[in-house]
Structures are given as C-alpha cells and as structure tokens.
Amino acid sequence: MDMNFSDEEKTFRVAVRAFLKEELPDSLAAKVKNGTRLRKEDYLTWHAALNARGWLAWHWPVEHGGAGWTPVQKHIFEEECVRAGAPRVIPFGLNMLGPVLIKFGSKAQKEYYLPRILNDEDWWCQGYSEPGAGSDLASLKTQALRDGDHYVINGQKTWTTLGHFADKMFCLVKTDTQVKPQEGISFLLIDMKSPGVTVRPIVTLDGEHEVNEVFLEDVRVPVANLVGEENKGWTYAKYLLTYERTGIAGVAFAKQGLEHLKQVTRDQKKDGRPLAEDPLFAARIAQVEIDLMAMETFNLRTVSAAAAGGAPGLESSMLKIKGTVIRQEITDLLRRAIGPFALPFVPEAFDEGYNETPIGPDYAMPLARQYFNMRKLSIYGGSNEIQRNIVAKGMLRL
Amino acid sequence: MDFELSEERRILRDTAARLIRERYPIQARHEFAAREEGFSREMWADFAELGLIGAFLPGEVGGYGGTGVDIMVAMEEIGRGLVVEPFLASAVLSAGLLAEFGTGSQKALVGEVVAGTRLLAFAHGEPESRYALSEVRMQACESDGGWILNGRKSVVLNGDTADDLIVSARVAGDADDEDGLALFLIAANTQGVSRRGYATVDGGRAAEIDFDNVRLSEDASLGPAGQAFPAIERAVGRGVLALCAEALGAMEVCLDMTLDFLRTRTQFGVPLGKFQALQHRMVDMCLEIEQARSATILAAGKLDAPRAERERTLSAAKNLAGRVGRMVGEESIQLHGGIAMTWEYALPHFAKRLTMIDHQLGDADHHLERFIAFSRAA
Ligand SMILES: Cc1cc2nc3c(=O)[nH]c(=O)nc-3n(C[C@H](O)[C@H](O)[C@H](O)COP(=O)(O)OP(=O)(O)OC[C@H]3O[C@@H](n4cnc5c(N)ncnc54)[C@H](O)[C@@H]3O)c2cc1C
Numbered sequence: 001m002d003m004n005f006s007d008e009e010k011t012f013r014v015a016v017r018a019f020l021k022e023e024l025p026d027s028l029a030a031k032v033k034n035g036t037r038l039r040k041e042d043y044l045t046w047h048a049a050l051n052a053r054g055w056l057a058w059h060w061p062v063e064h065g066g067a068g069w070t071p072v073q074k075h076i077f078e079e080e081c082v083r084a085g086a087p088r089v090i091p092f093g094l095n096m097l098g099p100v101l102i103k104f105g106s107k108a109q110k111e112y113y114l115p116r117i118l119n120d121e122d123w124w125c126q127g128y129s130e131p132g133a134g135s136d137l138a139s140l141k142t143q144a145l146r147d148g149d150h151y152v153i154n155g156q157k158t159w160t161t162l163g164h165f166a167d168k169m170f171c172l173v174k175t176d177t178q179v180k181p182q183e184g185i186s187f188l189l190i191d192m193k194s195p196g197v198t199v200r201p202i203v204t205l206d207g208e209h210e211v212n213e214v215f216l217e218d219v220r221v222p223v224a225n226l227v228g229e230e231n232k233g234w235t236y237a238k239y240l241l242t243y244e245r246t247g248i249a250g251v252a253f254a255k256q257g258l259e260h261l262k263q264v265t266r267d268q269k270k271d272g273r274p275l276a277e278d279p280l281f282a283a284r285i286a287q288v289e290i291d292l293m294a295m296e297t298f299n300l301r302t303v304s305a306a307a308a309g310g311a312p313g314l315e316s317s318m319l320k321i322k323g324t325v326i327r328q329e330i331t332d333l334l335r336r337a338i339g340p341f342a343l344p345f346v347p348e349a350f351d352e353g354y355n356e357t358p359i360g361p362d363y364a365m366p367l368a369r370q371y372f373n374m375r376k377l378s379i380y381g382g383s384n385e386i387q388r389n390i391v392a393k394g395m396l397r398l
Numbered sequence: 399m400d401f402e403l404s405e406e407r408r409i410l411r412d413t414a415a416r417l418i419r420e421r422y423p424i425q426a427r428h429e430f431a432a433r434e435e436g437f438s439r440e441m442w443a444d445f446a447e448l449g450l451i452g453a454f455l456p457g458e459v460g461g462y463g464g465t466g467v468d469i470m471v472a473m474e475e476i477g478r479g480l481v482v483e484p485f486l487a488s489a490v491l492s493a494g495l496l497a498e499f500g501t502g503s504q505k506a507l508v509g510e511v512v513a514g515t516r517l518l519a520f521a522h523g524e525p526e527s528r529y530a531l532s533e534v535r536m537q538a539c540e541s542d543g544g545w546i547l548n549g550r551k552s553v554v555l556n557g558d559t560a561d562d563l564i565v566s567a568r569v570a571g572d573a574d575d576e577d578g579l580a581l582f583l584i585a586a587n588t589q590g591v592s593r594r595g596y597a598t599v600d601g602g603r604a605a606e607i608d609f610d611n612v613r614l615s616e617d618a619s620l621g622p623a624g625q626a627f628p629a630i631e632r633a634v635g636r637g638v639l640a641l642c643a644e645a646l647g648a649m650e651v652c653l654d655m656t657l658d659f660l661r662t663r664t665q666f667g668v669p670l671g672k673f674q675a676l677q678h679r680m681v682d683m684c685l686e687i688e689q690a691r692s693a694t695i696l697a698a699g700k701l702d703a704p705r706a707e708r709e710r711t712l713s714a715a716k717n718l719a720g721r722v723g724r725m726v727g728e729e730s731i732q733l734h735g736g737i738a739m740t741w742e743y744a745l746p747h748f749a750k751r752l753t754m755i756d757h758q759l760g761d762a763d764h765h766l767e768r769f770i771a772f773s774r775a776a
Pocket of ligand 1: 125126127128129131133134135136158159160161162211376379380381382383384385386389663665666670673675676732733734735736737739
C-alpha cells in the first residue's frame with residue numbers, strides 16, 4: 001500500500017497542467033469561474049482541444065480512441081481540469097452512450113458512432129425519464145412499433161438535459177407490453193431532426209434553461225438504430241447508469257468547491273475578521289473537508305478495484321450518495337458564507353459580456369443560484385433514495 | 399398559560415387567509431413579483447383596507463395591534479401566500495420604529511403607512527456588516543444645526559420603492575460600538591441619495607443605497623442621536639419574529655404540498671407515500687415544523703420581556719427557523735423529485751423564500767451565537 005502519487009503520476013500531472021495552460025483559453029476559464037452561461041460552441045471548443053490531444057474519451061479503451069488511463073490518471077486529469085476552470089465534458093456521448101456501444105453495439109454502430117462522438121459530429125442526449133417514469137424507470141410508456149425496416153415511436157421523454165443542443169438521443173422505448181416491464185424495453189438511437197420530434201424547454205427553479213421535454217409523434221427510426229437485442233434494453237440501460245453514477249460523485253468538483261469556499265471565507269468578514277477564522281464556520285468547513293478527504297480515498301479505492309477486474313458495482317451507489325451530499329453541503333456553505341449578498345437575483349449577470357458593477361462581492365452573484373441548481377444532484381442519475389434501495393438489496397441483502 | 403388565540407386574532411388570521419386564498423394564487427404572485435416595483439399596489443391597498451398593515455402597529459399611532467401575537471398571526475398567513483408586498487420592510491421594521499421611537503411628527507407618518515399610502519424601508523445593513531447589528535460605518539456629522547450623511551447601505555429590502563428611509567448612521571465611536579448610533583428619517587428623493595434596485599432570489603426587491611453628503615435638518619433624527627442601538631435592536635427583534643412566522647407559513651405549505659404529492663404520485667405501482675423511508679422523512683419534517691412553531695410562539699409571547707430574556711428567545715426562534723427552514727426546503731424538493739426543480743411548480747418558490755429568510759436579519763449561526771451571549775447575560 002502506498003498513499004503517495006508515483007513519479008509517473010506526478011509527471012502526468014505536470015503534463016496535464018502544461019496542456020491546460022496551453023489549450024484552455026483564459027476567456028473560457030473565466031466564464032466557467034464566473035458562472036457565465038456557456039454556449040454550445042464553448043463546449044465544442046473544449047472537446048475539440050481534448051480530442052486533438054487524444055484525451056477526450058478517458059472512459060474508452062485505446063482501440064476505440066480512448067486515453068487508456070489508469071484510474072489514478074483519470075482522477076488527476078479531472079482534478080486538474082476542474083481546478084483550471086475547464087468546462088465539464090458533456091457526458092452523454094462520451095461517458096454514457098460510448099461505453100454501452102463499446103460493450104453492446106454492433107461493429108457497424110461502433111465504427112459509425114464512436115468517431116462521431118469524438119469529433120463532436122453528434123451531440124447526444126439521454127431519453128430515459130418520462131413524466132410517469134422517474135425512479136420507476138421500467139414503467140416507461142414510450143412505444144416503438146415495428147413497421148418493416150423501421151420502428152414508429154410515440155411518447156414523451158422529459159428532463160432531457162441539453163436536449164436543445166442535441167443532434168441525437170439514446171432512448172429507452174417499449175417494444176413489448178405483454179411481458180414484465182423490464183423485459184420489454186429496447187435501447188434505440190434517435191435522430192433529433194426526424195419528423196415528429198419536438199423539444200420544449202423546461203425552466204428550472206433558478207430561472208435557467210438546461211432541461212427539456214421531448215415529444216415523439218410517429219417518429220420513424222431505422223431498425224439498424226437498435227442497440228443490442230430487442231427487449232434487452234434494460235440491461236444496457238443499467239450498465240450505462242453505473243457510469244453515470246460514478247461521474248455524479250464528482251470528487252473533482254467537490255474539491256474545487258471546497259477551495260472556492262475557503263477563498264470566499266478568507267475574503268468575507270464577520271465582526272471585522274475573516275469568516276475563515278470564525279470558530280463556528282471554520283468547524284463547518286473542516287467537517288465537510290474531512291468527509292471529502294475520506295470520500296476521495298473511497299472513490300480511488302473503488303475505481304482501482306474496478307480497474308483490477310470488477311465493474312463499478314454497488315459502491316458506485318454509495319459514492320453517488322456521499323459525493324452528492326458533500327457537494328450540496330459545500331454549495332450550502334457557500335451561500336451561507338456571503339450573508340445578505342445571497343439575496344440579489346440578477347440573471348443578466350451571467351450573460352456573456354455583462355460588465356456592470358456586481359452587487360456585493362463579485363464572487364457572490366452565482367452562489368445562491370448554484371445552491372438551488374445543485375439540488376438536482378440527489379435527484380437525478382437515480383435518486384439518492386433509489387441508490388439506498390439498491391445498496392440495501394444488493395449489498396446488505398435486506 | 400393559554401395557547402388559544404383570542405377572537406380578534408382569529409378574525410385577523412381568517413381575514414388574511416381569505417384574502418390571500420382568493421386573490422393570491424401563485425400565478426398572481428409571480429406576476430406581482432415580476433413588476434418593476436416587485437409587488438402590487440392594488441393588493442397593498444386591499445391589504446390596508448382589511449387592516450392587515452395596521453395589525454403590525456399599536457393603536458396609539460393608528461394601528462390595530464402590534465403585539466407579538468399579532469405579528470405572528472398575520473405573518474404566518476403572509477408566508478403561506480408567499481406574499482411579496484412590503485410588510486416586513488414598511489410595516490414591521492420601519493413603521494414599528496417610528497411608532498416606538500419617533501417624534502410627534504414622525505409618528506404621524508405611521509397612519510399613512512397603515513393606510514397603505516406611504517412606503518418605508520429600513521436602511522441599516524452595510525457592505526461589510528454582515529448580520530452584526532452594531533456594525534455601522536455610515537457617518538453622520540453635525541453641521542449648521544443639522545446633519546450630513548455619507549456612506550452606503552446594502553441589500554435594503556424594498557429600498558427601491560420606499561418613499562422614506564430610516565437610516566442608521568454613526569455619530570461617535572468605532573465601527574462596531576453599540577454606543578454612538580443614530581437613526582434618521584429621510585425622504586428617499588433627498589439630494590445625494592442614489593438607489594440601485596434589483597430583484598432578489600425569493601421574488602422580492604432590494605436596493606443598494608449610496609448617501610453622498612446628504613443634508614438633513616436637526617429634527618430628522620429619531621430619538622437622541624448616539625443612543626439608537628436599543629431602538630435598532632427592538633426593530634430587528636420584531637422583524638425576526640415576523641420572519642420566523644413567515645417561515646412557518648411557508649413550511650406548512652411545503653409540508654402540505656409534499657404530503658399531497660406523496661399521496662398521489664405513483665411509482666412502482668404504489669403511491670410514494672407507501673414507502674416507509676419516505677414516511678419517516680415526512681414525520682421528521684412535521685415534527686421539526688412543530689418545534690419551529692413552538693419557538694416562534696414562545697418568542698411572540700416574550701416580545702416585550704426584559705432584554706436578555708427577549709433576545710435569547712428571539713434568537714432561539716430564528717435559529718430554528720433557519721435550521722428547520724433549510725431542512726423543509728431541501729427535503730420537500732428532494733421528496734418531489736424532478737418536478738420540484740421547475741419554475742412552473744409552486745413548491746421551489748416556497749423553498750427559495752425559506753432559504754432567503756435565513757439570509758435576513760441574521761442566519762442560524764448568527765442567532766446561535768446571540769443565544770449563547772444572551773443566555774450568559776440572562
Ligand atoms: C436537472 C435534472 C436533469 C435531468 N436530466 C435527465 C436527462 O438528461 N435524461 C433523463 O432521462 N432524465 C433526466 N433527469 C431525470 C431524473 O433522472 C429523474 O428526475 C429521477 O429519476 C427521479 O425521478 P422523478 O423526478 O420522476 O421523481 P420520482 O421518481 O417521482 O420520485 C420522487 C421522490 O420519491 C422517491 N422515491 C421514488 N421511489 C422510491 C422508493 N421505491 N423508495 C424510496 N423513495 C422513492 C425519490 O427518491 C424522490 O425523492 C433529470 C432530472 C433533473 C432534476
């Protein structure tokens with residue numbers, strides 16, 4: 001056992017830093033740090049820079065254009081990217097659909113779709129949830145009826161993150177309604193430009209547009225767009241979810257958030273002294289830092305074990321719970337840290353090019369918004385309650 | 399001891415409840431909040447007519463109440479309605495101050511506040527004061543038998559629409575001394591006063607207000623200049639009680655909506671309320687709300703008790719409102735799942751108000767420390 005980074009790992013970190021210094025535009029990093037709304041092109045710019053270096057698909061094996069990293073390398077990479085203020089890598093194609101196609105896709109699908117994901121020719125979105133099927137995903141109603149070489153799709157998806165940017169959607173549909181719900185689901189790839197697809201925005205509680213409703217009306221999808229076998233979609237869907245979950249644990253984001261919290265509390269004054277020196281607040285920060293230290297190691301232990309042969313299993317559920325709770329706690333402390341300056345609500349301040357004097361300290365403006373936005377962490381990717389059910393049943397055999 | 403509301407208070411509560419039920423559906427509330435002034439003048443006039451503004455003020459100055467229980471009963475309903483009209487800023491904080499500490503002619507303004515024709519705001523917090531009541535850097539210097547004010551006030555609730563401001567300033571002492579503070583009544587359009595109004599996360603309005611060599615006559619002061627701290631503390635105490643009661647109203651709505659949701663939303667073939675894991679969370683929420691309610695009732699009853707006892711009880715209530723408010727806001731969103739993340743759904747707006755109440759007049763930590771300090775003194 002050795003809790004220190006090896007020489008190779010240290011060298012890797014230096015290389016990542018050099019890359020970020022070279023390739024991450026300052027203007028983009030500034031947008032991320034200030035909470036400015038990112039445009040689709042911002043993500044594309046960053047993806048392209050990573051792809052040019054062969055660092056975009058770190059979850060994929062080398063033969064498909066993946067980075068071929070060890071879990072520790074991935075960890076270092078993510079940490080450095082977040083610290084430098086890089087935009088997040090949009091996970092739908094890379095971290096969700098990619099691994100599913102690699103494991104279950106046909107040769108033709110791999111050859112066609114994987115490079116298109118790497119080159120950002122397709123922006124994917126996730127069509128799992130429906131109004132009536134959230135936690136109980138298998139109860140989904142969107143129907144696919146076979147008609148010659150096509151499926152004809154009718155139904156509605158919802159909460160589709162960045163669906164308004166998407167070219168394609170991987171979608172769970174019902175292909176058999178006569179069997180147990182889990183046995184009649186198929187995994188389909190749908191072109192968002194097909195006739196009959198309508199995307200409508202959902203405004204979230206913070207006043208932002210991130211999620212959408214997607215209506216599917218007699219949408220014709222070639223049978224060739226079926227992934228794996230008909231009615232086996234549930235297996236692929238669940239496989240994907242383990243990848244989604246581990247991402248949500250978000251160690252790197254939590255560490256960055258904690259650093260930010262410390263900076264903010266050094267600047268904020270309470271009774272004339274830095275808030276960071278206030279015993280009560282310092283204790284709150286220390287508590288979450290301890291939790292995070294432990295969780296980071298928990299995460300590394302888990303991904304290392306997975307790399308040594310096991311798939312990310314039930315631990316990914318535990319990590320999802322702990323990681324999201326920690327991230328939410330940090331956003332809670334951040335909004336508390338700024339006192340009365342949590343109140344101002346100035347959505348224009350997140351527009352590109354906004355240059356009015358901020359109300360209160362400049363770092364204060366996005367914090368309340370973030371606190372509310374991050375409530376989603378414990379809801380999506382399988383809610384934290386559902387993760388508990390999974391652990392209770394699968395690990396504890398209750 | 400008697401926990402029953404008097405006949406008069408029941409009427410007050412029912413009047414407020416009826417008006418809000420009939421005139422204040424959530425869509426109307428959003429529409430009022432989105433107006434330039436951040437509220438509805440018509441609603442304000444109607445609230446005035448039904449005596450709801452006067453409920454916060456004593457009879458001597460033209461109100462119809464003004465006790466802790468009046469404040470609690472009215473604010474709870476206002477919380478249930480997620481009302482955006484400036485009750486806290488105008489009636490509770492500012493008019494309350496005039497009623498208790500104003501000179502004869504200043505007191506006379508209270509009648510106009512009660513009638514809904516004059517709006518006031520309490521300009522006390524500053525960019526660096528956080529929640530500290532005595533931390534005032536704004537300077538008031540004597541000059542030619544009057545005063546000159548210089549400084550900035552931050553996050554002044556409804557400061558953008560107020561006709562007059564009650565402004566705290568320092569005439570002597572260091573930035574955090576309790577001695578040496580004064581309060582002034584200033585028309586908002588006085589030369590040298592500039593305001594930058596903005597929306598707040600909870601659908602309200604606030605302003606940053608700069609005072610640049612603002613000249614005031616001698617009689618602008620409320621009470622003797624230099625000895626205003628007790629008045630500030632009293633006003634904020636009433637505001638704290640009002641916020642605790644408002645939080646209660648908002649919490650009750652969150653609880654009711656979540657209960658309703660768990661009874662009607664089915665997943666896995668059963669209503670969500672059948673899952674014991676969720677039942678227990680609802681029970682905890684319900685129980686904590688009763689705790690917050692009890693602390694608020696206690697604080698209402700002690701609003702006129704000697705200082706240490708009064709302030710300790712108020713801080714206990716606000717600490718609980720902050721802690722329970724956070725729990726109720728977060729839990730009710732969580733138990734709803736995705737739907738509570740949407741603007742269109744009413745619940746998250748209540749959760750936002752609950753959260754922002756913790757950022758007004760001192761958060762849970764601030765009041766925890768005050769509770770400790772006043773417990774030592776008591
Ligand atoms: C911001 C955001 C982005 C999203 N992005 C996407 C996306 O891109 N694609 C997509 O397909 N979906 C997306 N989702 C949907 C997300 O996956 C669902 O919201 C989630 O699965 C929960 O479903 P629900 O909202 O219907 O809540 P419900 O399933 O109705 O759950 C309500 C509450 O009940 C609890 N509950 C449910 N069942 C049980 C049980 N058996 N035991 C105990 N508690 C239970 C839940 O934990 C929750 O607290 C997104 C959601 C959000 C909020």
